[in-house]
Amino acid sequence: MAMDLGSRVDTLMDGLRTDLERLTAIPSVSFPGFPPEPLQQAHDLLVDLLRDAGVERIERLDLPDTAPIIVADVPPPSADAPTVLLYGHYDVQPPGDESLWQSPPFEPTPIDGGLGLRARGVADDKANIIVHLGVLRAYEGKPPVGLKIVLEGQEEYGSAFDDYPPTDPGRFACDAMVIADTGNIRPGSPTLTAGLRGASEVFVEVRTLDEARHSGEFGGAAPDALLVLLTALGTLHDVHGDVAVEGLRREEWTGTAYTQEEFRSLAGVRDGLPLMGTGSLGERLWSGPAITVIGIDAPGVDHAASAVVPYARAKLNLRFHPQQDPEEAQGLLVTHLQSMRPFGIPLTVTSGDAGPGFEPATEGPAYRAARTALREGWGKDPEFVASGGSIPLVNGLSKAAPGAEVLLFGAQDSMCNLHAPNERLLFSELRSAVIAEAAFLREYAEAYRAENRT
Numbered sequence: 001m002a003m004d005l006g007s008r009v010d011t012l013m014d015g016l017r018t019d020l021e022r023l024t025a026i027p028s029v030s031f032p033g034f035p036p037e038p039l040q041q042a043h044d045l046l047v048d049l050l051r052d053a054g055v056e057r058i059e060r061l062d063l064p065d066t067a068p069i070i071v072a073d074v075p076p077p078s079a080d081a082p083t084v085l086l087y088g089h090y091d092v093q094p095p096g097d098e099s100l101w102q103s104p105p106f107e108p109t110p111i112d113g114g115l116g117l118r119a120r121g122v123a124d125d126k127a128n129i130i131v132h133l134g135v136l137r138a139y140e141g142k143p144p145v146g147l148k149i150v151l152e153g154q155e156e157y158g159s160a161f162d163d164y165p166p167t168d169p170g171r172f173a174c175d176a177m178v179i180a181d182t183g184n185i186r187p188g189s190p191t192l193t194a195g196l197r198g199a200s201e202v203f204v205e206v207r208t209l210d211e212a213r214h215s216g217e218f219g220g221a222a223p224d225a226l227l228v229l230l231t232a233l234g235t236l237h238d239v240h241g242d243v244a245v246e247g248l249r250r251e252e253w254t255g256t257a258y259t260q261e262e263f264r265s266l267a268g269v270r271d272g273l274p275l276m277g278t279g280s281l282g283e284r285l286w287s288g289p290a291i292t293v294i295g296i297d298a299p300g301v302d303h304a305a306s307a308v309v310p311y312a313r314a315k316l317n318l319r320f321h322p323q324q325d326p327e328e329a330q331g332l333l334v335t336h337l338q339s340m341r342p343f344g345i346p347l348t349v350t351s352g353d354a355g356p357g358f359e360p361a362t363e364g365p366a367y368r369a370a371r372t373a374l375r376e377g378w379g380k381d382p383e384f385v386a387s388g389g390s391i392p393l394v395n396g397l398s399k400a401a402p403g404a405e406v407l408l409f410g411a412q413d414s415m416c417n418l419h420a421p422n423e424r425l426l427f428s429e430l431r432s433a434v435i436a437e438a439a440f441l442r443e444y445a446e447a448y449r450a451e452n453r454t
């Protein structure tokens, strides 16, 4: 490249903005009940954009009940160049209550005097797809590595694609992959996501009576199912709010994390209230477990009869250490609840879904290249975070390409309101992410060559 990377990307920004606006104007929601045509439109637009950016080999992969997956590739420029897989998804979350949006969710609208753009899906994950496009343009379709570009259309809603890559490993074979479905802990702070907690669900229920009974005539002796359930749930945490289930892994977090203030503001914690648990936030959120009661079946307050409740049920969401086995973690919670006998009454505990976490190895040549590249993109050394949310496909892809280094970075930031009203993207993050990803390909090609010479 004749120009330096930053200046080169500056000349591309207007075009990238325009394409991001075109892409976010398409309401490509993948949830049931939403029309499939916009998914097809977003797919077709991306195929055109990739072709215009110099990608000649573009395939469409159709799996049952899943929006079409774009699998494109650019052959390596030489036999000693590595292959990098670039991932993104073109579907978006539903907009939710549109009255909470400051502008219509599918009318991309400039914010902060043109410093960013507001639209559903602009950060998650359309800007990250535009990053890949920007990198292709920066290299005029001839990057210094081979590329495999995988853009799926049903990430936000479970898809048959999650488990597909290991069944067709040749298609996904690569030396490193950039899973661009994340971003920075705060705008301007380059961040590599180096851990994803695992997740599982557990159901717990209790029946104590055939049916409800008058609380005056029976209360005091007839066993109260709701009270039994709540008493059991109350044993899941200690008095400080730390998880009290034995055996769930909790380790020190060595990367960066939110400040207490940032976290309070992001979570919308009411003034004056303490947070749950003890220890660093990184440990509480990423390298330790969390158990959340996400639903309870019980009579609603407004229509509650004066009666002893005969039956109650709760759904629990468990998040666990990235490296703990999902069945083991789930089993520990199940066993804990089964061992509880509030007032002598046993509970029925059932396991729901369980999905593994993910923790990439961060000491290889691709990570060294990424550290240099993110510094070039944002002008600062990158920091490491983890994420509480899971990306199921990451496990599928790394099973298909077990030797590949997996990098998670991108143009989002923690304040971009993803999955919430008024989702937004900052162009400064988009620009830096394009520079970083382009620099990564350059640095990694060099490192790979050096490694394979010796």
Ligand SMILES: [Zn+2]
Residues within 6 Å of the ligand: 089, 124, 125, 155, 181
């Ligand atoms: Zn996403």
